[in-house]
Amino acid sequence: MQNLYKQVSQRLTRLYMVALFVVALLSLFGQMLIQRSLNESSDDAHVVNLAGRQRMLSQRICKMAILLTNKTQYAEEAAFYENDFSETLNLWVKCHYGLKNGKLGLEKTYFVKNSSAIQKLFDEIEPKFQVISINADSVAQKNYTAQSSHNIIKNMLTNERDFLKIMDKIVSQYDIEAKERVENVKRIEFILFGFTILTLVLEAFLIFIPLVRYVQEVILRIKESEQELQTKNQQLEETNEQLVSTQKDLVKATEEKFILLRKEDNVRSTALLEGQEEERKRLARELHDGIGQMLTGLKLDSEQLKSLPFVNEKQRKSFEEHQKLIDETIEATRTVSFNLMPSVLTDFGLSSAIRLLLERTAKGADFRASFNDLTENITIPNKIENNLYRITQETLNNIMKHAKAQKVSITLSNEKNKYITLSVVDDGKGFDMKKTKKSRFGGNGLGNLQTRVRLLNGTIKIDSEVGKGTSIFVKIPIINDSL
Secondary structure: OHHHHHHHHHHHHHHHHHHHHHHHHHHHHHHHHHHHHHHHHHHHHHHHHHHHHHHHHHHHHHHHHHHHHOOOOOHHHHHHHHHHHHHHHHHHHHHHHHHHHOEEEOOOEEEOOOOHHHHHHHHHHHHHHHHHHHHHHHHHOOOOOOOHHHHHHHHHHHHHHHHHHHHHHHHHHHHHHHHHHHHHHHHHHHHHHHHHHHHHHHHHHHHHHHHHHHHHHHHHHHHHHHHHHHHHHHHHHHHHHHHHHHHHHHHHHHHHHHHHHHHHHHHHHHHHHHHHHHHHHHHHHHHHHHHHHHHHHHHHHHHHHHHOOOOOHHHHHHHHHHHHHHHHHHHHHHHHHHHHOOHHHHHHOHHHHHHHHHHHHHHHHOOEEEEEEEOOOOOOOHHHHHHHHHHHHHHHHHHHHHHOOOEEEEEEEEEOOOEEEEEEEEOOOOOOOOOOOOOOOOOOHHHHHHHHHHHOOOEEEEEEOOOOOEEEEEEEEOOOOOO
């Protein structure tokens, strides 16, 4: 079918292009012929009018010559025509030679087609024209006497009759030849029209009828294959439905597996964080109840040694340094214990713990700190308090290590008692969010924050720009199924 389509289409295309070319060529030739005929007809009409005007001018010249040679009798008329006589005579002579020579130049140049018959008539009229023009020129130049004026008028009138007769023949011949040219154009136009009709008929039999047959054949083949196509489409639809069902089952299984893995990951992460918190609590108790108590007892014992006399000044200074070291160790132990698990968090809540943490960090890092508590004394679950405290602690540690900030602001607030929000804003050096693959917090700092927030079903947003500081916004739902 494909080969048949190519053969038929190529053949029909060639025939169609040839037919169109012939029709276009005939139309173009006919249009050119019509335009040429119209132009020639226009020139022929002007030539016939100018030839007829020659008769009128010759009569007018003779009339004006009679009036000018008899001024005593026709004084008023002679004065009226005296200025026009030379102009009329020149126009008559110019038109005569223009018609005779085939090129008439007036306001527009007209090319005159003089046949042998017309040329013979011009040869016959030439003597008459010469007599009239010579005598008229004598009148125009006033080269005559009262006695010779009679002969001048007689010669002009005698030759005028013959001039008018021959001029009538010339005008008639011009008109006859113009009509013959129009008839020739009509015949040629009719022949072109016949060729055009013939081309269209051939185009119908050689192009359109075969094309209709081919289209009918194609339609029959399409109808024959339609049933088969419908059957295949039905089979394809059934297969597609099976594929869609399988795809849905696969997507559902994948989603369930992802949810299960996510829950397992959350459980592991939660267990890990809770284990860390329990270990921190244990270490904090060990430091506070064990090492802290021993250091306190050591300090009390060293205080009792103050009352004893020292052997020398060196011994006294050594004792003072020893006592100072005990104080520093006690303070360091308290700091470590506080960082591991501040008792103020358990005793007084999140707001007091963050305030105390911020004051201690600001004192050690030398930056101005401000804390705004807008929670309105709402009840916050212990798990959320512990995680928000750890988020704040890790954020402040990173500000102290990397940001070089001059001012840090922390705000703790709640939204309609449904969400608790934490914002930490610093004016440090910031970082490029697009170029930095890892957080400027170093290591897995950002990942730890995101993990803690995710386990609480919350959201975290970090905005930072080089030279313009960093802002961290955390939003946690207070009523949480994971709790």
